[in-house]
Amino acid sequence: MNPVxxxxxxxxLATGVGARAARTSAAxxxxxxxxVQAGVAITVAFATFGTTRLLxxxxxxxxxxxxxxxxxxxxxxxIAGYAWNRARTSPAHRDRVATxxxxxxxxxxxxxxxxxxxxxxxxxxxxxxxxxxxxxxIIREGHxxxxxxxxxxxxxxSVGLGIAFLGLLCLAxxxxxxGLSSTFxxxxxxxxxxxxxxxxxxxxxLVILGYGTKLGLAPxxxxxPETYDEAPPAVTALLAAVQFNCALVALLRVLQVYRxxxxxxxxxxxxxxxxxxxxxxxxxxxxTRNFVRLIAYASINHGGVIAIGLAIGGTASYGLLLYMxxxxxxxxxxxxxxxxxxxxxxxKDTREIAGLIKDLPFSGLxxxxxxxxxxxxxxxxxxxxxxxxxxxxxxxxxxxxxxxFCLFIAxxxxxxxRTVFPMIWGEPKRKVEWPRQTVVAAAPKLVLLAALVxxxxxxxxxxxxxxxxxxxxxxxxx
Amino acid sequence: MSGIIIALxxxxxxxxFIATWRTSLLGLSLQGAIMAWIVFHHGAHLSVxxxxxxxxxxxxxxxxxxxxxxxxxxxKNAPARNDVISPNLLSWTIAFAxxxxxFRVADALVPEGDTQxxxxxxxxxxxxxxxxxxxxxxxxSQIVGALRIENALAMFELGLRPHxxxxxxxxxxxxxxxxxxxxxxxxxxxxxxxxxxxQVT
Numbered sequence: 022m023n024p025v026x027x028x029x030x031x032x033x034l035a036t037g038v039g040a041r042a043a044r045t046s047a048a049x050x051x052x053x054x055x056x057v058q059a060g061v062a063i064t065v066a067f068a069t070f071g072t073t074r075l076l077x078x079x080x081x082x083x084x085x086x087x088x089x090x091x092x093x094x095x096x097x098x099x100i101a102g103y104a105w106n107r108a109r110t111s112p113a114h115r116d117r118v119a120t121x122x123x124x125x126x127x128x129x130x131x132x133x134x135x136x137x138x139x140x141x142x143x144x145x146x147x148x149x150x151x152x153x154x155x156x157x158x159i160i161r162e163g164h165x166x167x168x169x170x171x172x173x174x175x176x177x178x179s180v181g182l183g184i185a186f187l188g189l190l191c192l193a194x195x196x197x198x199x200g201l202s203s204t205f206x207x208x209x210x211x212x213x214x215x216x217x218x219x220x221x222x223x224x225x226x227l228v229i230l231g232y233g234t235k236l237g238l239a240p241x242x243x244x245x246p247e248t249y250d251e252a253p254p255a256v257t258a259l260l261a262a263v264q265f266n267c268a269l270v271a272l273l274r275v276l277q278v279y280r281x282x283x284x285x286x287x288x289x290x291x292x293x294x295x296x297x298x299x300x301x302x303x304x305x306x307x308x309t310r311n312f313v314r315l316i317a318y319a320s321i322n323h324g325g326v327i328a329i330g331l332a333i334g335g336t337a338s339y340g341l342l343l344y345m346x347x348x349x350x351x352x353x354x355x356x357x358x359x360x361x362x363x364x365x366x367x368x369k370d371t372r373e374i375a376g377l378i379k380d381l382p383f384s385g386l387x388x389x390x391x392x393x394x395x396x397x398x399x400x401x402x403x404x405x406x407x408x409x410x411x412x413x414x415x416x417x418x419x420x421x422x423x424x425x426f427c428l429f430i431a432x433x434x435x436x437x438x439r440t441v442f443p444m445i446w447g448e449p450k451r452k453v454e455w456p457r458q459t460v461v462a463a464a465p466k467l468v469l470l471a472a473l474v475x476x477x478x479x480x481x482x483x484x485x486x487x488x489x490x491x492x493x494x495x496x497x498x499x
Numbered sequence: 500m501s502g503i504i505i506a507l508x509x510x511x512x513x514x515x516f517i518a519t520w521r522t523s524l525l526g527l528s529l530q531g532a533i534m535a536w537i538v539f540h541h542g543a544h545l546s547v548x549x550x551x552x553x554x555x556x557x558x559x560x561x562x563x564x565x566x567x568x569x570x571x572x573x574x575k576n577a578p579a580r581n582d583v584i585s586p587n588l589l590s591w592t593i594a595f596a597x598x599x600x601x602f603r604v605a606d607a608l609v610p611e612g613d614t615q616x617x618x619x620x621x622x623x624x625x626x627x628x629x630x631x632x633x634x635x636x637x638x639x640s641q642i643v644g645a646l647r648i649e650n651a652l653a654m655f656e657l658g659l660r661p662h663x664x665x666x667x668x669x670x671x672x673x674x675x676x677x678x679x680x681x682x683x684x685x686x687x688x689x690x691x692x693x694x695x696x697x698q699v700t
Contacts, residue, residue, distance in 0.1 A: 153675070153679075168686075172686045176641055180632065183648055190655055190656065190659050191659070193659075219608055
C-alpha cells in the first residue's frame, strides 16, 4: 500500500480515540498518532520521487503536496505534544483533551487531504470539513464569548468558502465557453490551460476573496482576532498554523493552474488586499494590550505579506514559500506559549505581565525567539523570506508598494517590541507559584523551534530542492 | 420560464421589507421551492443525480432549513419583528442599487435570455446576502443572510450548469450544506437573540 493513504488514517482512528472507554489515554494516543503521521509525511515527501496520481486521480504527490504535508504534520506533532503534556499535568482537562483528540484527528485527515488533493472541488470540500470540525472546538465551557467567537468563525468561513466555490464555478464556466472540458483535476487543468476572459478574471478574484477570508485577509478579517483570542491555545494553533496553511494550499493550487503564464492577472487585487491587511493589522497591533490578540493581528499581517508575495511572483516565490512555512512554525510556537502564559498569570493584559524569562524560563525563551522570528530577524527563515519578497517588489518596480510595505513593517516592529519586550525582560510584577518547567513539557515547541531555525541557517539539499520546485510552480510563467 | 424567475426575484426582495423572521424563513423556503421547480418542471428521469438534486433543493433548502430554524425561534419565543436590513431609506436604496448591480453584471456576462435573468437574480441574491451580513449583527439576521448567500450559490449553479460532478463530490457538498444548517440551528439556540443581546449590553 502506498504510504500516502496513511495520511488519511487519522479519520478512522479518531472513533477509537474519542470513545468513552479510551478517554484517559486519548492524549497519549493522539501524540502517538501525530508522531506516526509526521513520520509518514517525511517518508512521502522524501522517499517518493516524482508525482504519483492516486485514488482515481483525486490524490497527488507533486512537490506542493509533499512540502505542505510535512509542514502540516510537523506542526500538528507540536500541537499534539502540547495537548498530551496538558492532559498529563492537569488531569482535570482530560475530558476536554479527549474531545480535542477526536475532532483534531479527523481535522488532520481532512487537512492532509487538502495538501494532497489533485481536485479543486474535493479540496474545497475537505477545507469545509476542517471548518465544521474546528467550530465546536472553539467553544469553552463557561465562556459565552467563545460561543459568539465560534459563531462568527463559522459564519465567515461558510460565506468565504461559499464565495470561493462560486469562483471555482466561474473558472469552470470560462473553460466551457472556450470549448474545453470543465474539469477540476489539477493535472488536466495544467495540461490544457483555459482562455483568460471575463469569467476567468471574476472567478480568480472570487477565489482570492473567498480563500482570503479563511486566511483572515482584509476586508473579511474581523473574525480572526476574536476567534484566536477566545479558542483554547491548542485549537488556536490548529487554526493559525494548520488550517491557515490548508487555505493557502487551496489558493496556491488555483493560482498555479489558472494564473500560469499571466503573472499580471489579479496582481492588483492581491496587492490591494495585501496592503489593506497590513494596514489594519498594524493599526490594531499598535492599539492592543492583549498579547494573544497581538499575535492574531500579526497573523493578519503575515497574510498581507503573503498576498503581496503572490502578487509579485517571479523570483519572490522562493522567499514567499520560506515565509509561509516559517510562519506556520512561528504561529504554533507563539500561540502555544501564549496559552501557557495566560494559564500562569490568569490574564492576557500585557501591562500585567513582566519578567517572563525569570518566572517561566522556557515560555520566556519561546516568546522571545518567536517574537524575533515574527518580526523577521535573522537567522530565521522569515527574515530571508521577507527580504526576497522586498527584492521582488523592487525588481517589479513596485516602489510605492515597497515603501508602504517597509513603513508598515517598521511600525509593526516598534509596536510589537514596545509591548512584548517588557513582558520578557522586565521585573516580575507579582509572584505566582508554578511547578518548574521541564524539558519534556517544552519538547514539542523545541521541535518546532529547531525546524524554524534550520530554515534560516541550513536546509538539507533535498528540502531545498522541494522548496525550489514549488517556488518555480508559483512564478507565474510557463 | 421568465415568469418563474421573476417570482424568484420577488421572494428574494420582498422579505427584506416585511420585517418579520417568519417572512424571512418563508422567503428562504420559497427560494428553494422555486429552484426545485426550475429543475424539475420538465419532469426528471430517475437517477442518482436527480435524487441528490431533490434532496438538496426540496428536502433541505425548502423544508428542513426553514423548519429547523422556525422551531428554534418559536421555542425561544422570539419577537415577531426582525429587520433583515436596517429599516431606513438609505438601506432600502442600497438594496435596490445592489439588485440593479446584479442585473448589470449579468447583462455584461451572459447573452440575453432566461440564463441571463437567472444569473441576474443569483448575483442580486448574493449581493443582498452580503448586505444583510454587513449591516446586521444579530444571529437571526446573520443566519438568514448566510442562507440567502447559500441559496444564491445554488442559483448560480443552476444558471451556469457546471459540468457533470462526480456523485461522491455532490454528496460531499450536500452533507456540508446540511451540516451547515445543523450548526446554524445550534448557534441560534445557544446564542442570545438580538433583543436579549441588547438587554445584556
